[in-house]
Each structure stands twice: as structure tokens, then as C-alpha cells.
Amino acid sequence: MNTSKYFFQSLAVVVVSTLSFLAFKTFLPKKLFSEDIASSKNIVVDSLLLEAIAEDGDLKSEDTLTNITIDYKITNGVKFPTETFEDYTGNQYLVTFFEKLFQLETKKEGNVRIAYFGDSMTDGDLIVKDFRTYLQEKFGGQGVGFVNITSESASSRSSVTHEFSGNWKTQSYLKVKRPSRAFGVNGHVFFANDTANVAWVKYKATKTKFASELPRPTLFYGSSSNKEGKVIFVAGDTIVKKLTPNNTLNTLTLSEGSLKNLKVNFKKADSIPIYGFNFDDGKGVHVDNFSNRGNSGLPLGSFDINTMRAFHVKLDYDLIVLQYGANVLNYGTLDYTWYEKRMTKVVNHLKECFPGVAILIVSTADKSTKYDLEMKTDSAVVPLNRAQKKYAIKSEASFVNMYTLMGGDGSMVKWVEEVPSKANKDYTHFNHRGAKEAANLIFTQLNQGYETYKALRKKKKPAAPIKKDSAIIKNDSVNEE
Amino acid sequence: MSALFSLQNWFLETVGIVDLETLKNWFTYNPKQPLLFNSALFLGLFLIFYAIYILSRKTHYFRITYVVLFSLFFYYKCSGIYFWLLIFSSVVDYALSRLIFEETKQGYRKFYMILSLLINLGMLAYFKYTNFLIDNFNTLFDGTMKFEDIILPVGISFYTFQTLSYTIDVYRRELEPTKSFMDFLFFVSFFPQLVAGPIVRASDFIPQIYEKLKLTKEDFNRALFLIIGGLIKKAVISDYISTNFVDRVFDAPNSYTAFENLMASYGYAIQIYCDFSGYSDIAIGLALLMGFWLPDNFRTPYQSGSITEFWRRWHISLSTWLRDYLYISMGGNRKGKIRTYFNLFMTMLLGGLWHGASWKFVVWGVLHGLALVVEKFFGQFIKLPKNIFIRTIQVVLTFHFVVFCWLFFRAKDFETAFQVIQNIGKLTFDFNQWQTIILGYKNVFLLIAIGVIWHFIPVKGIAFMQKSFSSIPLLVKAILLGLIYWVVYATASAGAQPFIYFQF
Numbered sequence: 001m002n003t004s005k006y007f008f009q010s011l012a013v014v015v016v017s018t019l020s021f022l023a024f025k026t027f028l029p030k031k032l033f034s035e036d037i038a039s040s041k042n043i044v045v046d047s048l049l050l051e052a053i054a055e056d057g058d059l060k061s062e063d064t065l066t067n068i069t070i071d072y073k074i075t076n077g078v079k080f081p082t083e084t085f086e087d088y089t090g091n092q093y094l095v096t097f098f099e100k101l102f103q104l105e106t107k108k109e110g111n112v113r114i115a116y117f118g119d120s121m122t123d124g125d126l127i128v129k130d131f132r133t134y135l136q137e138k139f140g141g142q143g144v145g146f147v148n149i150t151s152e153s154a155s156s157r158s159s160v161t162h163e164f165s166g167n168w169k170t171q172s173y174l175k176v177k178r179p180s181r182a183f184g185v186n187g188h189v190f191f192a193n194d195t196a197n198v199a200w201v202k203y204k205a206t207k208t209k210f211a212s213e214l215p216r217p218t219l220f221y222g223s224s225s226n227k228e229g230k231v232i233f234v235a236g237d238t239i240v241k242k243l244t245p246n247n248t249l250n251t252l253t254l255s256e257g258s259l260k261n262l263k264v265n266f267k268k269a270d271s272i273p274i275y276g277f278n279f280d281d282g283k284g285v286h287v288d289n290f291s292n293r294g295n296s297g298l299p300l301g302s303f304d305i306n307t308m309r310a311f312h313v314k315l316d317y318d319l320i321v322l323q324y325g326a327n328v329l330n331y332g333t334l335d336y337t338w339y340e341k342r343m344t345k346v347v348n349h350l351k352e353c354f355p356g357v358a359i360l361i362v363s364t365a366d367k368s369t370k371y372d373l374e375m376k377t378d379s380a381v382v383p384l385n386r387a388q389k390k391y392a393i394k395s396e397a398s399f400v401n402m403y404t405l406m407g408g409d410g411s412m413v414k415w416v417e418e419v420p421s422k423a424n425k426d427y428t429h430f431n432h433r434g435a436k437e438a439a440n441l442i443f444t445q446l447n448q449g450y451e452t453y454k455a456l457r458k459k460k461k462p463a464a465p466i467k468k469d470s471a472i473i474k475n476d477s478v479n480e481e
Numbered sequence: 482m483s484a485l486f487s488l489q490n491w492f493l494e495t496v497g498i499v500d501l502e503t504l505k506n507w508f509t510y511n512p513k514q515p516l517l518f519n520s521a522l523f524l525g526l527f528l529i530f531y532a533i534y535i536l537s538r539k540t541h542y543f544r545i546t547y548v549v550l551f552s553l554f555f556y557y558k559c560s561g562i563y564f565w566l567l568i569f570s571s572v573v574d575y576a577l578s579r580l581i582f583e584e585t586k587q588g589y590r591k592f593y594m595i596l597s598l599l600i601n602l603g604m605l606a607y608f609k610y611t612n613f614l615i616d617n618f619n620t621l622f623d624g625t626m627k628f629e630d631i632i633l634p635v636g637i638s639f640y641t642f643q644t645l646s647y648t649i650d651v652y653r654r655e656l657e658p659t660k661s662f663m664d665f666l667f668f669v670s671f672f673p674q675l676v677a678g679p680i681v682r683a684s685d686f687i688p689q690i691y692e693k694l695k696l697t698k699e700d701f702n703r704a705l706f707l708i709i710g711g712l713i714k715k716a717v718i719s720d721y722i723s724t725n726f727v728d729r730v731f732d733a734p735n736s737y738t739a740f741e742n743l744m745a746s747y748g749y750a751i752q753i754y755c756d757f758s759g760y761s762d763i764a765i766g767l768a769l770l771m772g773f774w775l776p777d778n779f780r781t782p783y784q785s786g787s788i789t790e791f792w793r794r795w796h797i798s799l800s801t802w803l804r805d806y807l808y809i810s811m812g813g814n815r816k817g818k819i820r821t822y823f824n825l826f827m828t829m830l831l832g833g834l835w836h837g838a839s840w841k842f843v844v845w846g847v848l849h850g851l852a853l854v855v856e857k858f859f860g861q862f863i864k865l866p867k868n869i870f871i872r873t874i875q876v877v878l879t880f881h882f883v884v885f886c887w888l889f890f891r892a893k894d895f896e897t898a899f900q901v902i903q904n905i906g907k908l909t910f911d912f913n914q915w916q917t918i919i920l921g922y923k924n925v926f927l928l929i930a931i932g933v934i935w936h937f938i939p940v941k942g943i944a945f946m947q948k949s950f951s952s953i954p955l956l957v958k959a960i961l962l963g964l965i966y967w968v969v970y971a972t973a974s975a976g977a978q979p980f981i982y983f984q985f
Contacts, residue, residue, distance in 0.1 A: 006700070010701060011531055011532055012959065014524075015528065015959075017961075018524060021963040021964075024966075024967035028967055030974055032971035032972050124733075124735065124736060153736060156733060370975070372974065424733065425724055
């Protein structure tokens with residue numbers, strides 16, 4: 001009988017342990033590990049975002065927009081059909097952009113430039129890389145566009161190999177409210193202030209389609225009283241060129257042709273604000289990726305208007321894409337009125353900085369959180385998505401609803417679990433495969449808008465040549481220095 | 482009455498509403514939710530299963546059939562319709578082994594043996610390696626063959642090896658066949674080790690079927706101790722560090738610092754050990770509670786001073802299986818030195834391929850195979866002095882070699898593995914950076930630290946812990962186990978830790 005005793009004891013243990021588990025489950029907390037992020041100066045958090053929540057976090061939404069239909073005014077003789085809040089795309093606000101594409105496609109004239117601002121979703125040129133390729137396949141163009149001097153995600157960028165010395169002084173609009181010199185269009189300003197060691201930056205073209213070379217490398221830098229600065233680089237021979245920091249924004253083209261790789265040393269260049277390099281062949285479409293981990297989009301409101309207009313003269317932007325949201329989801333709020341209000345201001349500020357530019361807002365993607373042992377769409381995704389659509393409508397920007405395009409409710413779980421997977425295990429970020437699909441979704445919507453535009457354009461009466469409403473004289477390629 | 486009512490309420494709150502849909506979910510296969518030992522559903526099922534099991538402990542046929550049915554249900558919950566496959570291969574192997582046993586002519590015996598090998602390995606090859614072969618064919622000959630839509634039956638690699646050991650042992654006349662088909666099916670489908678090992682030898686297990694069922698005090702305590710440890714290793718340490726750290730770094734290594742890449746590599750070594758050995762421990766514990774002894778599968782492998790030693794401590798049931806049925810069948814060390822090295826190397830290469838149908842597993846096996854050959858070769862000439870200093874260096878070197886090999890095992894492709902290696906190469910000593918990262922992922926690093934410390938507790942320490950555990954009252958043991966369930970639950974319900982962006 002003795003051997004049976006322990007069988008019954010085992011059964012008793014299983015029963016009692018199960019009951020005590022149910023009791024523990026009732027009385028003890030639900031989660032053992034908190035999901036809070038420890039604060040540290042090295043963890044990137046958008047300081048403007050924190051301020052905005054502190055000030056306006058409790059604003060309540062007044063739902064006035066969601067029931068309306070949006071009837072457009074004619075732009076350049078073209079009027080897109082009326083849209084409802086639910087299916088809003090705002091293609092009407094892209095008419096000038098579409099017209100430039102049309103000229104490019106039909107007459108091979110001019111060029112188109114896009115500034116793609118984003119957060120970690122576009123880090124390492126994810127999404128933007130593929131978006132750029134889709135456009136360049138259709139409309140032509142070579143080169144990766146504008147690249148920073150330093151970047152926290154340089155090593156993950158596959159469209160250009162990017163390395164830099166550790167002695168650059170970097171100021172980012174994410175961390176610094178009042179930079180010592182105005183931020184560039186990339187939201188950063190860099191200084192080669194180390195007099196003991198030379199500061200350098202290195203770019204190397206990769207095998208990426210339409211970016212297998214670095215066409216016409218051009219340095220962008222600001223004004224300074226230091227007239228001694230030089231750059232030294234190798235293009236066949238070792239070449240030394242002087243920096244002439246006389247204007248708000250200056251450019252220096254290092255080579256008229258294309259290079260495979262480029263290493264630039266900066267000598268005696270301290271206090272000169274350095275912004276970055278542009279690589280484009282002056283033809284077709286070019287897309288600059290200005291991604292920043294942790295960015296909520298709010299820092300774009302701190303752009304200096306004069307500096308941005310100087311950039312606009314040189315680079316001539318036709319479209320600005322804003323893809324934000326991932327960093328706004330984790331703050332426990334479900335009412336995004338505060339964000340909507342501030343982003344409306346940001347978009348209007350960008351329109352002031354870049355007169356005549358069209359704006360496209362790409363909404364937050366789906367993101368999942370665990371609810372009762374199951375991953376589901378985070379409850380903040382839909383409210384944020386609606387807020388983003390609202391500020392798109394209010395500020396007359398067009399809108400890509402990434403959340404519905406990728407499948408809506410529960411889609412992130414599918415993207416993560418699918419084989420092969422399209423998103424990472426943090427249930428927030430796409431991987432290369434997913435990023436390509438996301439880029440395709442954005443491009444497809446844009447292209448559909450463009451095709452509709454072409455059809456509408458045919459119908460319009462032959463009118464006077466299109467007048468640009470911009471006060472700035474546009475120049476289609478990067479200016480000579 | 483009100484007490485009963487509140488009890489009912491409490492039940493609803495903690496267990497949830499049991500409607501027809503839930504009930505259906507409990508008893509039907511869902512590929513997304515295989516039945517795991519660390520799930521609440523398994524706990525509930527086991528509770529009822531076990532009560533009937535011990536009441537029927539004195540019967541043979543009833544109990545055996547009962548366990549077989551439960552095991553088949555268990556397998557159905559993990560692998561759906563494929564439980565028929567399990568039955569089919571059992572029928573074939575049982576019949577062929579009978580023939581081998583009863584046949585006296587060596588030629589026929591060999592024929593049946595080869596037939597059994599072909600069927601078993603053929604099924605394994607079809608389910609596991611078809612698409613791998615197609616992929617290689619396409620690469621080599623620029624082919625455009627389509628991939629077959631094959632779902633891998635859970636645990637097929639494990640139970641194929643188990644049944645092979647039975648047939649080969651019968652062929653070698655080292656084992657008598659089971660008395661009935663049901664007994665054989667009991668051995669093949671025994672649910673504790675069915676899907677993830679340990680790989681039980683027929684010669685270890687089958688005699689136990691015919692013994693009187695017993696559970697000693699020592700076994701009882703050991704079982705609970707193993708289950709508790711196994712749950713913590715598998716469902717707390719391994720699951721948490723994988724979703725919150727290791728998986729992310731391996732998803733996109735270039736988005737992380739050198740230090741994070743290094744820590745994810747160490748983290749994976751801890752994760753895979755905790756996952757695998759934890760699940761084995763639970764299996765061994767459950768089997769013990771049912772009165773069956775299963776072999777040890779892991780003996781703190783990262784304490785090894787050489788790769789040779791590592792394979793005596795890592796997944797022991799597999800390495801001994803490979804030794805007895807593959808290495809020795811190839812000639813082992815009986816055919817001269819060169820052949821010995823070759824056999825060793827091939828055994829590890831095939832052992833690598835057993836883990837998964839991909840070249841990266843082959844590379845992983847080859848690296849280990851080469852290390853074994855190198856150790857065997859130099860072992861003839863070099864005798865190192867035995868002291869703690871030398872031993873420490875050996876352990877550190879062995880551990881790092883193992884971690885290095887794991888990179889190929891874990892990374893989704895060679896490109897990712899090389900990215901991780903390259904990133905680790907950029908590591909510079911930067912204490913502040915390291916500290917910030919560790920604080921940023923403090924839960925993860927805490928669990929990794931627990932995993933490492935636990936691993937290096939000396940055998941005596943573990944024995945002491947087990948002895949202390951044995952001496953506590955039964956009720957406390959039960960409540961402690963309940964607390965562990967809660968820890969598992971509360972870990973699983975923690976959402977993924979939000980992404981952290983470091984900037985240095």
C-alpha cells in the first residue's frame with residue numbers, strides 16, 4: 001500500500017496547487033514584469049511629445065469632422081470627386097504634385113523631389129527605400145537623395161553604406177530645443193569641432209536598384225565666420241576644396257559625375273554648421289529619408305522658416321510625407337485631441353517653410369498589445385488613426401491609412417505570425433519584407449490618385465498654362481555653389 | 482447559498498465563462514495553440530486524467546489503453562490529423578519488429594530491418610526535408626520546382642528515433658518485442674516525452690510497462706522539484722527573454738548596438754537551454770508522477786570544459802542515440818583513426834540536419850563535428866594539468882564556441898548570422914553604455930542572470946535544494962507549486978516590452 005500513498009499525495013498536490021493558483025490569480029497582480037521603460041538620458045524620447053502631453057494631454061475631442069463629406073475646390077482645372085471621412089484620401093491636395101509627375105512622365109521634363117519624414121518605422125531606409133524604387137522605376141531618377149552626416153541607424157541602412165568618425169558634435173531636433181545653429185531639413189545639425197582629430201564621413205553605394213552609384217555628391221552647410229574650413233576627399237586624385245560659408249545655406253558639389261564611394265575629411269571646419277550630403281542625378285524622382293527613432297512628428301514644428309526656405313530653393317520639394325504615430329501610442333491616452341491640435345500646427349508650419357509643397361500623411365500602422373494572454377490591436381491605434389485623419393483634413397493634406405491598408409483590426413498579429421513574417425516580434429515594426437509591402441501600399445494609393453488625376457486632366461478644358469502659387473523661384477536641380 | 486454564489490462568481494472571474502465555444506476549443510485542434518505543459522488547459526486536463534489514472538493503477542489493459550487514448554488526444558491537440566500517422570508508423574514498426582524477432586534467416590531479418598528503416602526515414606524525409614531538397618535542386622539546376630505544401634508533424638523527429646531504437650534493438654537481439662500492439666503504441670505515444678523528448682530507448686522503457694506501478698517518496702519529491710524548475714526555466718526565463726530581447730535583436734541585428742548583439746547571443750544560449758531542458762524536466766517529472774522513469778536529458782552543459790564533454794551533457798538522449806545507432810553503425814572507432822574522425826564528423830553533420838531542414842543546421846553540426854575531431858586528435862598529444870585555473874579557461878572557451886555555433890542555429894539565415902558576428906566585432910569597452918542598456922532591459926538581464934547563476938550552482942547545491950524541498954510539508958509544496966503557476970501566468974500576461982531606442 002505504501003507505494004500507492006504517493007500517487008494520492010501527487011493528486012492532492014495537483015488539486016491544491018490548482019486551487020491555490022486560482023486564488024493567487026485573484027489576489028496577486030496580473031503582470032509580473034512592468035512594461036514601463038526606465039528613464040535614462042540615453043534612451044530616445046521625444047521631449048516635445050512629453051511636453052505636449054503634460055500641457056494638453058487632457059483635451060477632449062469635439063467630434064465635428066467625422067460625419068461630414070468633403071467637397072473639393074477646383075485646383076488647376078481639376079476637381080476630384082467628393083469624399084467621406086471614412087474613405088478620405090485627399091488626392092485633391094496632391095494636384096500640383098501629380099502635375100509635376102505628369103510632366104515628367106509625358107515630356108521627360110523637370111524633376112520631382114520628396115521629403116519623407118518618419119520615425120523608427122522608416123529607420124534604416126525601410127519603406128522609403130522601396131517607395132523610392134517604385135517611383136524611380138516608373139519616373140526615372142538615380143540616387144538615394146539626402147543623407148545625414150551621422151545617424152543612429154546608419155548600420156542598418158542597406159541602400160547606402162554610411163560610416164562616420166565618432167567626434168562629430170550632433171544636435172537633433174528630438175533632444176535640443178534651441179540648437180546653436182538652425183537645424184537642417186533633416187532636423188539635425190553637425191559640427192566638426194574636434195581640432196585634434198579630423199572628423200570624417202564615408203558613403204559607399206550598395207547594389208540597390210537605382211542607387212548603385214553616388215551621383216553628383218553635394219555637401220550642404222550653413223553660414224559661419226570661419227572661412228578656413230576645407231574638405232579633403234578622393235575622386236581619382238586627392239582633392240582639397242575650400243568651404244565658403246557665406247550664405248544661410250551653401251552647397252559644394254564634390255564631383256559632377258557619379259562615385260562608387262566617397263570619404264570626406266573635414267579640416268578646420270569648426271563652428272560651421274554641416275547638414276549632410278545629397279546624391280541625385282538631377283532627373284526623375286528623388287526621395288530623401290529623414291527618419292528619426294522616437295520621433296512623434298512634433299519636432300518638425302521647430303524648423304526655422306528662413307533656413308527651410310533656403311533648402312527649398314536648392315532642393316525644390318514637391319511633396320512632404322509625414323509618417324508618424326508609433327511613438328505616440330504608448331502613453332495611456334485614448335483621446336488624441338492634443339496630438340491632433342499640435343500636428344495641425346506642424347503641418348501648417350511646414351507649408352510656410354516649403355511654400356507650394358503638397359503634404360501626405362501616412363497614418364500609424366497597426367500595433368498589437370497583449371490583452372489577457374492574447375495579442376490584439378492596441379486600443380490606442382484606432383483613436384490615433386482618426387486623429388491623424390482629422391489633422392490631415394484640417395490642414396488640407398492627403399492621407400494614406402496604413403492601418404486599414406495593411407488589413408485593419410488584428411493585422412499586425414497576422415504580419416508577425418505569417419510565414420515568412422512581415423513584422424518583428426515587438427508587434428510594432430515591419431521587417432524588410434513587410435516594409436516593402438507597406439511601401440507598395442503607399443505607392444499604389446498614390447499611383448491610383450495619379451491615374452485618376454490623368455483621367456480628370458484629360459477632361460478639363462484647355463486652359464492657360466498652370467501657374468504656380470509659390471512665391472519662390474524654383475530650380476529643378478541642386479544649385480551650383 | 483450566498484457563499485456558493487460568490488464561489489461561482491469567483492470561478493467565473495478566474496476561469497472564465499465556459500460556454501460551448503470554449504468547450505469546443507478545449508477539445509479540438511488549433512494549429513496556433515498546441516497543447517503545452519505550461520498551459521492552463523493542460524493543467525486542467527492532467528488533473529482529471531491523473532485522478533482516473535491512479536484509480537486504475539492496478540489494471541494493465543485498461544490503464545494502458547486509457548493512457549494511449551489520452552496520448553493520442555494530446556498529439557491531436559498538437560498536430561491535428563497527423564495522429565493517424567503516429568498510429569500508422571506504430572502498426573508498421575510493430576509488425577516488422579515481430580517479423581524480425583520471429584524470423585531466423587538472417588537475410589530476411591535484414592530485409593525487414595531495411596524496410597522499416599526506409600519507411601521510417603522515408604516519412605521523416607518526406608515531411609521534413611522535401612522542400613529543402615526542392616530548394617537545393619532549384620538552386621543547383623536553376624529549377625523552378627514548386628514547394629510542396631507540407632506541414633511538419635510535431636515531434637516526428639523524436640518519435641521516429643524512438644521507434645527506430647526499438648526495431649534496431651530487436652534486430653540486434655538486445656530486446657524482446659512488446660507483448661501486444663497496445664503496449665507498443667503506449668511506448669511510442671507516451672505523452673510526456675512525445676513531442677520534445679527525451680528520446681526514450683525502447684530497452685529502458687518497455688520493461689517498465691510490465692512492472693508494478695510504483696511511486697517512491699524520492700521520486701515523488703524529485704518529480705515536483707523537476708516540474709517547478711522546468712516551469713521556471715521554460716515559461717518564465719526562456720519565454721520572457723526571447724520575446725522581449727533575443728528575437729528582436731535577431732530580427733534586425735543592425736538596428737542594435739554591439740553590446741546588445743553580444744548579449745542577445747549569450748541570451749539565446751540561456752534561452753535555448755532553459756526552453757529545452759525545462760520542457761524535458763517537466764516531461765521527466767510528469768512521467769515520474771505516473772510511475773515511469775525517463776532518462777536525464779541535460780546536465781548543466783555550459784559547465785563543460787570541452788565540446789566532447791558538452792555532448793555528454795547536452796541533449797543526452799539524442800547524443801547517446803546518435804552514438805549507439807548512427808556512429809556505431811557506421812563503424813564507430815573500430816575501423817582505424819581516419820574512419821573514426823570521419824564517422825564522428827558525419828554523425829554530427831547528420832545530427833545537425835536532424836534539428837532542421839536547412840544548411841544553417843548543417844553548418845552548426847559541422848562546426849561541432851570539427852571541434853570533436855580536433856579535440857580527439859590533439860587529445861592524443863596534449864595532456865593539460867587539471868586545476869581550477871585551466872578548467873575555468875576551458876569552460877569559458879567551450880561556452881563561447883557553443884554560443885558562436887548557436888548563432889547559425891538561431892539566425893534566420895547566414896546573412897543575419899554574419900551580421901551578428903560583424904556587429905559583435907565592433908564591440909568596444911564602454912561601461913556607461915553597457916549600464917544604460919542593462920538598466921533599459923532590466924527584467925531581461927535579471928532573468929538572464931538568474932539563468933546563468935542557476936546553471937553554475939554546483940551539483941551539491943542543487944542536491945541541497947532538493948533535499949530542503951523534500952522536507953517541507955505537503956501542503957506548502959502544493960501551494961508553492963500553485964505560486965509557480967501564477968508566476969508563469971503573470972509572466973505570460975505581460976505584454977511585449979515597448980521598443981527602446983538607445984542613442985550613444
